[in-house]
């Protein structure tokens with residue numbers, strides 16, 4: 497199997513007024529193409545920091561990240577932004593939808609940013625919304641949707657530009673148990689259907705049911721649990 501992510505010797509420091517905070521120092525991680533893995537761990541251990549580095553939203557203090565064959569340490573910020581737009585879909589705990597816009601507009605934005613004409617972007621966004629079961633709600637704004645529906649819109653937005661890598665940061669953290677289960681089922685279905693490689697940060701104890709591997713993040717390392 498080929499690897500979509502290859503991370504070695506990863507270190508991340510945050511500057512603090514009193515010195516620096518080292519979140520990890522020498523973290524290694526590999527994701528095979530087609531794998532769906534979960535990362536668990538207590539609050540503050542560095543899960544979001546890791547996803548932001550994997551998704552090229554932030555740069556490591558040291559170490560290497562390869563996405564596919566691309567060594568990102570040799571890329572400019574501009575090139576990294578292009579790779580991110582093409583390769584990575586993100587889902588967040590609090591959805592991060594734009595409140596003034598309808599579902600279909602929210603989902604169409606990643607395509608418009610890539611220069612796809614508005615009419616085509618909206619048509620593709622409609623099809624993607626149907627795939628997450630929201631064809632009836634495409635003209636509603638986030639404030640008119642339930643939490644679970646808002647997360648479905650966010651999933652549609654993450655996947656509409658057909659990324660290879662899906663990164664989800666506590667996607668069920670703001671939802672009741674049952675709605676959370678449905679969202680995990682949807683992510684699992686789309687993962688297989690769209691042949692994604694996916695990393696899911698979660699506190700949901702049942703997540704192992706949905707994933708091939710579960711890691712625990714502890715003291716700046718990832719420990720494989722199953």
Ligand SMILES: Nc1ncnc2c1ncn2[C@@H]1O[C@H](COP(=O)(O)OP(=O)(O)O)[C@@H](O)[C@H]1O
Nearest residue numbers: 510511517519538539540541542543544545546
């Ligand atoms: N931008 C930042 N500046 C300084 N410290 C940060 C920043 N982001 C996160 N941290 C710190 O890094 C550590 C890991 O945070 P985070 O990755 O958000 O953890 P988790 O997602 O596992 O809860 C925490 O101690 C947090 O306070």
Ligand SMILES: [Mg+2]
Nearest residue numbers: 543544545665
């Ligand atoms: Mg976090």
